[in-house]
Amino acid sequence: MRLPAITEDSEKIFDLGPVPPPTGFYLPGQAGNLFAMYYRRSESAPEAGDVLYVHPFAAEMAASRNVIAALARDLARAGFGVLTVDLFGCGDSSGDFAEARWEIWREDLATAVRWLQEQGHDRISLWGLRLGALLAMDFAAQSGENYERIVLWQPVLSGQAMLTQFLHMNLDEMAGGPAGSRLTQPEQRTSLGPGQTIEIAGYELASEFIHAIDKLNLEPLGNPFSGPIRWIEIGQTAEPSLRTESLQVIDAWRKRQMRVSSHTLSGLPFWLFPHSVSPHRIARDVIAIFARGEREQLDL
DSSP: OOOOOOOSOHHHHHTOOOOOOOEEEEEEOSSSEEEEEEEOOOTTSOOOOEEEEEOOSTHHHHHHHHHHHHHHHHHHHTTOEEEEEOOTTSTTSSSOGGGOOHHHHHHHHHHHHHHHHHTTOOOEEEEEETHHHHHHHHHHHHHOOOOSOEEEESOOSBHHHHHHHHHTTTGGGSTTTHHHHGGGSHHHHTTOOTTOEEEETTEEEEHHHHHHHHTOBSSSOSSOOOSEEEEEEEESSSSOOOOHHHHHHHHHHHHTTOEEEEEEEESOOTTTSTTSSOHHHHHHHHHHHHHOOSOEEOOO
């Protein structure tokens, strides 16, 4: 199904009034304060539940901020409350990136879910981008909560593969010089001892964090999620298709009776190329993905 293109006048398209400005605040997390923004839904729109956004890894988080903020405002205009949280060691939250741990990030998401529940919101969806999608699925499998839906945008399928690609960046800046470059080989990363860190592209990673990410794969990943899953990918062709590896994961999930619908967008990956897309142009498409279950071909 091809949706009509959206114009820049999103308020007229949605035929809704302006949304209240987002509220910024700090949540007390397990390891430190977490900076959060809550986009309250428009009172003119029918209530559609709440969305907890899970951001991507390192520089991809910063590059995607503007697009996500604009999409959050348009989701709020369409009736969704949206909560974004900087995970511990990231953005404006407490801690340094070297102190980040996967289990802390899972607890950060639990803190965010509890906050939404304390505000009386019981229809909660998870929305993860890149590594945030892998974290969202891992968190959902561990938490045992019933979520309205999970939206996975260009999900990282293998933590090990993503980390290997990341480690290839700025090898000359890695601790240990030539020795550090060997850590691009996954089998060499096991040599990192407790408390050791390496610096890549300005981000310092602890060995404990590296080992945790190395072990993660989207399939298999804990208990099957019983709710609907929306899988989104972006390709640079006019009619993009899903990655072969993604199709394999989706097929495996469907064999486990998981309800997955897939969606493709044509365009540049905005988490690598900031300002490469107009968020308001894709707002209707993104909202449709949250609201629909059928497979759609969408245009960016």
